[in-house]
Amino acid sequence: MPLALLVILDGLRRDAVSPDRTPNLWRLTQRGTSFPHYRSMLPSATRCVSACTATGCVPASHGLGGNATALLGEDGRLTAWDAGSPAFLPARRARHGQALFRPTLADRLAGHGGATIFSNVSPGAALAHDPNRSGRLLHRVLAHRPGQxxxxxxxxxxxxxxxxxxxxxxxxxxxxxxGSGPALGVLWLGEPDASQHANPLGSPAAWAAIAAADACLGRVMAAADRRRAAGDQVLLLAGSDHGHETVEGVVDVDAELAAGGFAVGDRLVAASNGSSVLVYQAPGEDPAALLAFLRSRDWAGSVHAGAELHAIGQRPGAEGLVAAISMRRHNGVNAFGIPGQTLVAKPAAGKPDRLGCGQHGGLGEAEQSPVMVIEGPGFAPGARDHGAAQPIHLAPSILAFLGHGDAGQPMDGTPLQARPTQEPAA
Ligand SMILES: [Zn+2]
Structure with a gap:
């Protein structure tokens, strides 16, 4: 039986991969094809990227807009939501009849070998892989088998x-x-993301977390090799969902909006996604003055509205979405010589981000430089594919390998196997 494996080292920056720091991932780049232009989504945040990975679609299609987002009620009022909560996708289902608007890999593979997903990130991000309980899911605070x-x-x-x-x-x-295992196994590690949020990038604690996550990948690589030796075809995809940059300052966007005459509440929500913000307005409000105000703020690096939202994979008007802001940042180095420093938006609940530690969510160079390496049929050893690639391309690649079509429900991404942009090893 063919087996597809996806291993995510959450939050790993591409420039952290080296023979010394990540020996297993480095070895995989010799054995598989790497993607030097692999990008995250916007927000470059785990819950959003998890839904994109599971569905092969952009947020505009699957509907999970960000790590923090809003739901627009039938009464036209907005409710701010933390998509990391296990209650978020059930709330989306209660509102829209579906948790996600597109099928997940677990949905598509039910009855075709099935999917097993083990995740150590937020409950909401784990559930985004299988909100319909079509497969096997295991997480610290939630677990299910098909239908139960x-x-x-x-x-x-x-x-x-x-x-x-x-x-x-x-x-x-x-x-x-x-017995036989599933057709797809997804292992989504919590590190190095967790340690990078709590420690400076490049600090000993951050490097230790990277080494530990790489060791987990090494164990999966060894198991994959044993399966291959037994005669099975294995596709192994390994990498990360987004990078991290250093928090240089924390902006209270709600307070800024209030000072500008725009009170947040059930007509206006500014959802902090770390170094990006998603801004929602209730129907009937005129966004012109709000957008002009946002564009005049020196903490806003770029403000995306209308067609610019489409261009980044978001749908204008979805749950009242009017703008996505990527916070101001620069390429200067931190105390450990790691480039990329960014402003972040103060989260609605919980502690603000730690100055000098890692964060992500926006369009910063390092946030948008995650890792992806794929080993298996269609991915030449040591090759580099210089084409555009994103998390939405992983599900189509996995289904192509397993021999499943898109079953009438197309994905936004396309398979990465043997693309013309794949350059053989020198
Ligand atoms: Zn993440």
Whole structure:
């Protein structure tokens, strides 16, 4: 049976990959094809990228707009939502009849070998892979098998130790000693993202988290090799969902809006996505004055509205979306010599981001430079594909490998196998 594997080292920057720091990922670049122009989405944030990865579609199509977002009620009022909450996708289903507007890999592979997804990020991001309970999902606070909820594990922590434990369980279920495993296994690690949010990029703690995540990948690579030795075809995709930049300052966007005469509430929501902000307005409001105000702010690096929202994969008017702001940033280095410093928007709930530590969400160069390497049929060893690639291309590549079509529900992405932009190893 062919087996597709996707391993995500959450938050890993492309410039962090090296023979010393990430020996397994480095080895994989010799064995597979890497994508030097691989980009994240906007927001460059895990919940949004998880939904894009699962559906092969941009937020404009699947409907999960960001890590923090809004829902527009039937009464025309906005409610601010943290999409990391396990209650968010059920709330979307209650409002729209569907949690996501496009089928996930787990939906598409139900009855065709099935999908097993183990995730150590936020509950909402994990659930975005399989909100319909079509496959197997395991996370610290939620777990299910097809059609049936299960008690979540109590011993998985959001750190390197938790990732290692989760990796062991993943290997047991995806490579069972007896019987057959699923057609697709997704392992989404919490590191190095968690440590990079709490420590400066380039600090010993951040590098240790990167090494630990790379070791988890090494265990999956070894298991994949054993499967290949037994005669099965394996497609292994490994990389990250977004990078990180250093928090240089925190902006209270709600306070800024209030000072400009735009009070946030159920007619206006500014959802902080770290170094980006999604701005929603209730129907009937005129966005012109609001957009002019946002464009005049020195903390706004770029303001995307109307057709510019389409261009970044967002749908103007979705839940009242009027603008996406990428916060101002520059390429200057932090105390550890790591380039990329950005302003971030103060989150609505919880602690503001830590100055000097990592964050993401916007269009910054490092945030938009995640890693992707693919090993298997259609991906020449040591090759580099210089074409455009994003998380929306992963699901089509996985389905092409497994021999499943798009079953009448097309995806926005296309398969990455053997593209003309793939340059053989020198
Ligand atoms: Zn992430």
């Amino acid at each position: 909820e299960e008690a979540p594990p109590s011993d998985i922590t959001l750190d390197a130790a938790g990732d290692a434990l989760l990796t062991g369980r993943f290997l047991e279920e995806v490579f069972p000693a007896t």
